[in-house]
Amino acid sequence: MLIAHDFARAVDPVLMATDCGITPDPWQAELLRLNPKRALLLCSRQSGKTTVTALMALHRAIYETGALVVIVSPSNRQSGEMLRQIKKLHGSLKGAPELVGDAVLKVELANGSRIIALPGTEKTIRGIAGVSLVIIDEASRVDDELLAAVRPMLATRADGSLIALTTPAGKRGFFYEAWHSDDQTWHRVRVAASDCPRISKEFLADELRSLGPARYSEEYELAFVDDAASAFPTAVIERAFTTEVEPLWA
Ligand SMILES: Nc1ncnc2c1ncn2[C@@H]1O[C@H](COP(=O)(O)OP(=O)(O)OP(=O)(O)O)[C@@H](O)[C@H]1O
Ligand SMILES: [Mg+2]
Incomplete structure (x- = not known):
């Protein structure tokens, strides 16, 4: 049974x-059912993007023996937070393989699977290979240099998956480019605050008052807006440099 x-x-x-x-x-x-190999999740604050990705990570770790799941984010704190959510879900799941190793940034299951949360500094992540799932949390805020160091982790696994999840943060960077590219290998998911049943109109009205319209449109309506603090609009800055942008994932 x-x-x-x-x-x-x-x-x-x-x-x-x-x-x-x-x-x-x-x-x-x-x-969860589609389990795409390459996914971009452009989702509002509090919409449940970390939760769904944590579930995907846990499913991978439990049902693929010896899986290696890697979480990347702009900071230790954020990667650790995702790992904490995964541990919490694991703790509530009867019959899951036990944790045989449990550290702040790393867990190991009795089936040999490991989930590692990495800090947002590029130097520390070289040498990790054969990864079955890479998760990039707050992907709009992760440096392109760090993303370039992540890419080889998937190179030795034809079936390795990559999920990038985020709210927008300016008209630049890997996520912005990938989201707007015509590369159909990406499965794109867009969830605005108005699509989330747990976010109330009253909460959104408060957020609009405290964040102001520009920040609010990024965090809840998923607009890629020019950095208000920037003296020049992005397009002007980009014209000043180059028109050649190398894709990070071909
Ligand atoms: N399907 C669901 N049913 C009930 N609660 C959910 C569901 N999905 C997410 N939640 C809850 O909603 C809250 C926000 O979820 P989560 O942290 O995953 O969102 P997020 O999009 O990552 O938010 P943030 O932008 O703040 O990082 C959490 O308390 C989470 O437990
Ligand atoms: Mg989150």
Whole structure:
């Protein structure tokens, strides 16, 4: 009975999510079931992007023996926060392989799978290879230099997956370029605050008052706006440099 249920969870990550106590929103359920190899999630604050990605990471670690999942973000704190969410979900899932190693930035499961949260500094991440899932949290705010160091991690695994999740942050960087490119290998998911059943109109009105219209349109309406602090609009700055932009993922 338990084995049959575990098999059903392996096949349907939505069942695993509900066993963790989370009923995925429709877009989260679709993403969990699709499990795309390359995904860009452009999602409002508090829409549930970290939660759904944490579920994807946990599913990978449980049902792929010896999987290596790597979390990258602009800071230790953010990568660690994603790992904490994964541990919390794991703790609420009966019958999951036990944690045999548990550190602030790294966990290991009894099936040999590991989940590692990396700090946002490029130097520390060389030498990690054969990764089955790379997660880039707050991807609009991660340096392109760091992303270039992440890319070889997937090189030795034809089936390695990459998920980048973020709110917008200016008209520049890997996420902005990938989101607007015509590269169809990316599965794109867009979730504005108005699409999230848990975000109320009153909360949004408060946020608009405290953030002002420019920040609000980035954080909740997913607008890529020029950095208000910048003296020049992005297009002017880019014309001053080069028109050649190398894609980070071909
Ligand atoms: N399907 C769901 N059902 C119930 N609660 C959910 C669901 N998805 C996410 N949540 C809850 O909503 C809150 C925000 O989720 P989460 O942290 O994943 O959002 P986020 O988009 O990463 O937010 P932020 O932009 O602040 O990082 C959390 O308290 C989370 O537990
Ligand atoms: Mg988050």
